[in-house]
Amino acid sequence: MSEAGKHIAFSPPDITQAEIDAVTEALQSGWITTGPRTKELEAKLRDYTGAAGFACLNSATAALECALFLCGIGPGDEVIVPAYTYTASASCVVHVGATPVLVDVAPGSFHISPEAVAAALTPRTKAVIPVDIAGVMADYAALKTVLEGFTAWEAANDIQACFTRPIIIADAAHALGATRAGQKAGSVADFTAFSFHAVKNLTTAEGGGLAWREFGMDSDELYSRAMLYSLHGQTKDALHKDGAGNWEYDIAFPGYKCNMTDIAAALGLAQFERYPQLLARRRELVQRYEAGLAALPVQILPHFTDEYESSAHLMLVRIDGAEEAARNAVIERMGGAGISCNVHYKPLPLLSAYKNLGWAVEDFPAAFAQYENEITLPLHTLLSDDDVDYVCASLAAAIKECC
Numbered sequence: 001m002s003e004a005g006k007h008i009a010f011s012p013p014d015i016t017q018a019e020i021d022a023v024t025e026a027l028q029s030g031w032i033t034t035g036p037r038t039k040e041l042e043a044k045l046r047d048y049t050g051a052a053g054f055a056c057l058n059s060a061t062a063a064l065e066c067a068l069f070l071c072g073i074g075p076g077d078e079v080i081v082p083a084y085t086y087t088a089s090a091s092c093v094v095h096v097g098a099t100p101v102l103v104d105v106a107p108g109s110f111h112i113s114p115e116a117v118a119a120a121l122t123p124r125t126k127a128v129i130p131v132d133i134a135g136v137m138a139d140y141a142a143l144k145t146v147l148e149g150f151t152a153w154e155a156a157n158d159i160q161a162c163f164t165r166p167i168i169i170a171d172a173a174h175a176l177g178a179t180r181a182g183q184k185a186g187s188v189a190d191f192t193a194f195s196f197h198a199v200k201n202l203t204t205a206e207g208g209g210l211a212w213r214e215f216g217m218d219s220d221e222l223y224s225r226a227m228l229y230s231l232h233g234q235t236k237d238a239l240h241k242d243g244a245g246n247w248e249y250d251i252a253f254p255g256y257k258c259n260m261t262d263i264a265a266a267l268g269l270a271q272f273e274r275y276p277q278l279l280a281r282r283r284e285l286v287q288r289y290e291a292g293l294a295a296l297p298v299q300i301l302p303h304f305t306d307e308y309e310s311s312a313h314l315m316l317v318r319i320d321g322a323e324e325a326a327r328n329a330v331i332e333r334m335g336g337a338g339i340s341c342n343v344h345y346k347p348l349p350l351l352s353a354y355k356n357l358g359w360a361v362e363d364f365p366a367a368f369a370q371y372e373n374e375i376t377l378p379l380h381t382l383l384s385d386d387d388v389d390y391v392c393a394s395l396a397a398a399i400k401e402c403c
Contacts, residue, residue, distance in 0.1 A: 003337075003338070003390070005338075006337070006338035006339075006390070007338045007340075008338060008339045008340065008378050008383070008387055008390070008391060009340055009378065009380075009382075010199075010340035010341065010342055010376075010378050010380075011199040011378065011379070011380050012380060012382055013198050013199070013203050013205075014278065014380065014381045014382055016270075016274070018270045018273070018274070019267050019270040019271065021270075022266040022267060022269060022270040023263055023266050023267055023270075025266065026262050026263050026265075026266035027263065029262070031262045032261060032262055032263050033259070033261045033262060034231070034259045034260060034261060034262065035262040036262070037262040037265040037266050037269060038056050038259075038260050038261070038262055038264075038265040040265070040269060041056055041204075041260075041265040041268050041269050041272065042054045042055060042056050042209070044269070044272055045176075045186075045194075045209055045211070045272070046211070048177075048184075048186075048272075049176075049184050049185065049186025049187055049192070049211050050183070050184050050186060050187035051186040051187055051192070051211035051212060051213060052212055052213055052214040052219045053211070053212050053219040053220075053222055053223050054186070054209055054210070054211045055209060055210045055223055055226035055227065055230070056207065056208075056209045056259075056260040056265065056268075057207070057208050057209060057210060057226075057230055057258050057259065057260055058206060058207060058208065058230075058258045058259060058260055058261075058264075059195065059197070059206060059207065059208040059258065060088065060171070060173040060193045060194055060195035060196075060197070060208035060209075061088040061091070061092055061193075061208070062208060062230070062256070062258035063193035063194065063208045063209055063210035064088065064089070064092040064129065064169060064171060064193045065092040065095055065096060065256075065258075066210050066226055066229050066230065066256075066258075067169045067191040067193065067210055067212075068092060068093065068096045068098065068127065068169065069096060069229055070159055070191075070222065070225055070226065070229065071126065071127065071157070071159050071160060071167050071169075071191075072156045072157030072159065072160055073093075073096055073098050073126045073127055073167075074096050074097045074098055075097040075098065076098075076124065077098040077099070077124055077125075077126040077127075077156075078098065078099045078100075078101045078122060078124040078125045078126065079093040079098050079099070079100055079101065079125075079126060079127045079128070079129060079169075080101045080102075080103055080112075080117055080120050080121075080125060080127070080128040080129070080166075081093065081100045081101065081102055081103070081128075081129045081348075082102070082103060082104075082105055082111070082112040082113075082129075082130065082131055082367070083102040083103065083104055083105070083347045083348050083349055083359070083361075083364040083367040084104075084105045084110060084131075084133070084345060084347050084348075084364075084367040084370055084371065085131045085133070085171065085345055085348065086173075086344075086345055087348065087351065087353065087354075088171070088173070089129050089131055089171045090102070090129075090348055090354070091353075092129075093129070098126070099124075100357070101120050101125070102348060102349065102354070102359050102364065103116035103117055103119075103120050103364075104116045104363075104364045104365070104366045104367055105364075105366050105367050105370060106366065107366045107369075108366070108369075108370075109366070109370075110133045110134065110136075110301060110316065110370055111130070111131070111133065111136075111138045111139065112128075112130045112131065112138060112143070113366070114139065114142040114143050114145070114146045115146075117143065117146055117147075118146045118149075121147075121150055121152075121166070122152070123152040123154075125150070125152075125166045126156075126160070126166055126167065127166050127167045127168070127169050128143065128147065128166055128167075128168055128169070129169050129170070129171050130143060130168065130170055130171070130189070131170075131171040131173075132170060132171065132172040132173075132174055132175035132178060132185060133174060133301075133314075133316075133344070134174055134301055134303070134310065134313050134314035134315075134316050134344065135174045135175050135177075135178050135201070135303065135310040135311035135312050135313035135314065136175075136178065136301060136302075136303060136308060136310045137172070137175055137178050137179070137180040137185055137188070137308055137310075138170070139180075140168065140170075140180065140188045140189060141181070143168060144165075144168070147165040147166050147168070148164075148165055150164075150165045150166060153165055153166070158217070159217055159222075162215050162216040162217050163190070163215070167190045167191070168189040168190045168191070169189065169190065169191045169192075169193070170185070170188070170189035170191065170192040170193065171193055172185045172186065172189075172192045172193060172194050173193065173194060173195035173197075173200070173208075174195070174200070174201075174311060174313040174314065175194070175310075175311050175313070176194050176200075176201060176202055176275075176311055177201070177275065177279050177311045178308070178309065178310050178311040179308060179309045180307065180308040180309075181307065181308070185311075186211035187211075187213055188213070189213070190212065190213060190215055191210060191211070191212045192210070192211040192212070193208060193209070193210055193211075194208055194209045194210075194211065195207075195208050196208055196209070196264075196268055200313070201275075201278060201279070201282065201311055201312075201313055202268065202271045202272060202275055202278070203267065203268070203271060204260065204264035204265065204267050204268040204271075205264055205267060206264065207260050207264045207265075207268065209260075210226060227259075228252050228253070228255055229255050229256055229258075230255070230256060230257070230258050230259040231255065231257065231259050232251060232254070232255045232256070232257055233251045233252045233253040233254055233255030234249050234250075234251055234252075234255070235249050235250045235251070235252055278381050279311060279312065281381045282311070282312035282313075282379065282380075282381060283303075283304065283312055285312070285379060285381075285383055285388055286303045286304070286310075286312045286315065286379070287304075288385055288388045288389075289315055289377065289379075289388055289391075289392065292388060292389060292391075292392030292393075293317065293392055293395070295396075296392075296395065296396055296399060297319065297320040297321070297399065297403075298317050298318060298319055298320060298395075298399075299317070299318040299320065300315075300316070300317055300318075301315075301316040301317075312379065313379070314344055314376050314379060315376060315377040315378070315379040316344060316374060316376055317374070317375050317376070317377055317395075318370070318373045318374050318375075319373045319374075319375065319399060319403060320373070321373070321403070322372070322373040322399075322403050323372055323373065324372045324373075326373075326402050326403045327343075327372065327373050327374070327375060329398075329402035330375060330395070330398045330399060330402045330403065331343070331375055333394075333397070333398035333401060333402055334375075334391075334394055334395065334398055337390075337394040337397075337398070339377075339378065339390075339391055339394055340378060341375050341376060341377060341378070342375075342376040343371070343374055343375065343376060344374065344376045345371070346371060347361055347364055347367040347368060347371050349361040349363070349364055349367075350371075375395075377391055377395070378391060
């Protein structure tokens with residue numbers, strides 16, 4: 001049973017008076033849609049990630065779709081996606097009319113298998129979408145090695161012409177601030193999509209961003225195309241239409257509507273000022289979890305190693321020897337103790353949308369093995385040290401009872 005009145009939420013936003021004041025100022029400024037605050041946030045995130053360019057949008061899903069669109073990927077093309085991910089990594093491919101090709105994760109890993117990617121390459125392959133799960137970046141060096149051996153590349157637009165291999169579009173929804181081999185998420189993959197959803201480390205309530213590295217295309221031109229994509233293909237946004245006589249505009253193509261607002265950006269700017277402290281606290285919490293779970297029959301996704309440093313977004317734990325039923329019983333037992341837990345992720349072939357596309361989970365044994373005994377524990381900056389200790393003690397009791 002839970003301690004009296006005990007409730008530990010899974011991932012609430014960490015909002016202070018600074019965020020409230022920033023949003024209030026935005027509301028009072030007269031700029032509540034895309035404006036100067038959005039542009040300021042883009043500049044700060046570009047510099048922070050080490051990217052060549054950065055465009056803020058209304059979600060990471062929109063950012064992924066924008067990257068596919070900019071790269072000219074559509075009907076007749078294939079995009080490789082790990083089976084172990086959230087639907088957004090694959091649904092974006094469907095939205096642009098291309099075909100998602102699911103591949104397994106590496107055995108014992110939550111990350112896409114480079115060997116599986118190599119086996120899935122065809123002359124129709126235009127991109128790969130690796131996932132930086134839980135804030136731990138994928139092994140981009142290994143992935144690039146596989147892709148550089150691809151010999152069937154034929155460029156279909158000017159961006160594709162900058163490459164000799166399928167384009168790497170990272171789903172880094174979890175990974176703002178993460179590094180691998182000393183390089184930050186946003187500067188490693190060709191394109192990188194970030195999420196600023198309410199449950200993410202840095203939130204704009206709803207929001208996302210697309211970063212890109214230098215690869216031979218003019219960054220200002222890429223940014224202009226991303227902005228056109230995000231606002232109906234309109235050649236002049238509200239900020240640039242402001243002022244007498246500046247109403248005139250054109251529609252370059254029938255684009256989408258997925259721009260970020262200045263209200264959201266104001267929240268993000270306030271969060272950004274606090275972000276180093278937020279990441280530092282997440283690291284402390286992970287280390288406390290690691291100490292508290294050390295004696296339990298569990299495997300923890302490492303967040304901090306000599307090779308990489310995570311953004312510590314999710315606390316992924318696998319219960320040794322547990323099957324789905326036992327894992328689910330543990331989650332129920334934790335709920336009874338007042339602790340909200342989750343599972344990251346149900347492999348895509350277990351979901352109706354992807355079953356209907358012809359995928360079967362039996363073809364992804366490594367992904368299913370990761371999923372069937374995985375439980376995600378609360379990890380957020382509103383947790384106290386005592387909360388973490390309580391979660392660890394409760395998990396020990398739940399495993400003893402259910403497994």
